[in-house]
Amino acid sequence: MGVDAKMFVRIRGRDNWLRKEDELSTSYDLSSTIGCDKFLITKGSEFKRSQHHDLEIMQPIKDDSDASDRGLDRSLVGRVVWTQDGDPIIADSDEQFIRVHLSTRYYGEEYARGDWPTIRLVSEWLDMRFPKGEVWYGGDSSGICAENLTSARRDEINRFFLREGRKSYTRYGDNGTHGVTGHGAPTCPICEVRTLGSGGSKDKAFWYCDGCGRKAVTSGLAAPPPGGIATLSRRRSRNRRSPRHWSLASGPAPGPPQTDAAGARSDQTMPLPRRQSRGCQ
Ligand SMILES: [Zn+2]
Numbered sequence: 001m002g003v004d005a006k007m008f009v010r011i012r013g014r015d016n017w018l019r020k021e022d023e024l025s026t027s028y029d030l031s032s033t034i035g036c037d038k039f040l041i042t043k044g045s046e047f048k049r050s051q052h053h054d055l056e057i058m059q060p061i062k063d064d065s066d067a068s069d070r071g072l073d074r075s076l077v078g079r080v081v082w083t084q085d086g087d088p089i090i091a092d093s094d095e096q097f098i099r100v101h102l103s104t105r106y107y108g109e110e111y112a113r114g115d116w117p118t119i120r121l122v123s124e125w126l127d128m129r130f131p132k133g134e135v136w137y138g139g140d141s142s143g144i145c146a147e148n149l150t151s152a153r154r155d156e157i158n159r160f161f162l163r164e165g166r167k168s169y170t171r172y173g174d175n176g177t178h179g180v181t182g183h184g185a186p187t188c189p190i191c192e193v194r195t196l197g198s199g200g201s202k203d204k205a206f207w208y209c210d211g212c213g214r215k216a217v218t219s220g221l222a223a224p225p226p227g228g229i230a231t232l233s234r235r236r237s238r239n240r241r242s243p244r245h246w247s248l249a250s251g252p253a254p255g256p257p258q259t260d261a262a263g264a265r266s267d268q269t270m271p272l273p274r275r276q277s278r279g280c281q
Contacts, residue, residue: 003106003139005114006146007122008058008082009098009130010091016132017096018057027053030100030125038118040101058082058097084138086145098133100126106139109160113169116161123149170196170210178205183218190214 011017018026031039031054039054061067061081064074070083080091082099091097100122105114123135138146147153176185178197183205185194191211198206198215207216 001141002113003111003142003144005102005104005106005119005137006084006140007100007102007119007126007135007137007149008146009100009126009133009135011096011098011130011133012092012094013132014094014096016130018098018130020057023055023057024053026129027055029129030054030122033125034118034121038103038115038122040103042101052099052101055098055100058091058099082136082146084145085141085143089136089146098130106144107161107166108139108144108157111139111142111144111169112161112164112166116157120154120158123154127151166210178218181205181218181220183220186216186218188212188214 031041036054041053043051043053045051058080060079061070061072061077063077067074067077070081072081072083072088076088076090080095080097082089082091082097102119102122104118105111107114107116107119119137123137126133126135135149136146137149138144174185174194174196176194177183178185178200180202181200181204185197186207187193188195188209188211191209193209193211195207195209195214195216198208200206200217204217204219207218208214
């Protein structure tokens with residue numbers, strides 16, 4: 001589970017509202033500019049209950065059942081309401097809410113995970129398209145509620161992103177050891193940094209490098225002994241598609257875990273570059 005990015009525009013004054021007949025063309029302009037893969041677009045899909053393009057004019061709560069489904073009091077039937085993991089935001093009578101369906105995790109100082117460059121660009125596009133509106137941005141859970149993404153606030157998050165990137169998320173709790181298998185994290189032969197764990201099972205660990213995108217799998221029932229040091233070595237593989245793979249060798253213990261060359265997909269192995277074989281840290 002993660003925190004998804006949520007965004008909407010608040011527009012006061014009916015004269016400034018997005019007209020229903022312009023909703024689709026505005027949606028097209030947005031996704032064709034930023035990139036349709038950056039949005040969750042269900043229009044024309046099998047999701048019959050909620051068919052929407054990248055943005056939609058939010059509709060009032062229909063009836064008691066609708067209010068109940070959203071965890072709202074029935075007194076809010078007929079009102080436009082933004083629900084979140086916190087107090088709902090209720091539109092005034094002259095206020096229009098336009099929901100934007102981003103397809104990324106939230107990004108902020110407390111949760112530096114999502115695609116901030118896209119989030120920032122979308123908010124800038126919305127600012128330009130709806131000069132009388134306010135862009136609000138938050139998450140869908142963990143108490144990350146929507147805030148007015150003013151240009152000052154956007155600059156603040158942007159500076160944080162340029163300085164810190166996603167490290168506070170990707171390296172959170174990272175001690176170089178897989179939590180279940182006990183395997184040591186291999187070092188990426190390209191970037192020469194410790195790879196990041198990305199899941200696994202009791203005898204298999206997945207790794208990836210956020211610098212170049214390379215992936216690796218280490219496997220073996222026995223965890224390396226305390227203080228055991230993982231090393232990289234070259235070995236021939238029977239897998240013709242990936243002639244070289246990482247081989248994880250523990251310290252003094254016999255029967256070291258090894259990379260899963262046969263069982264792993266080719267994109268889960270991390271071939272060594274030619275003429276390179278580096279020891280781990
Ligand atoms: Zn790398």
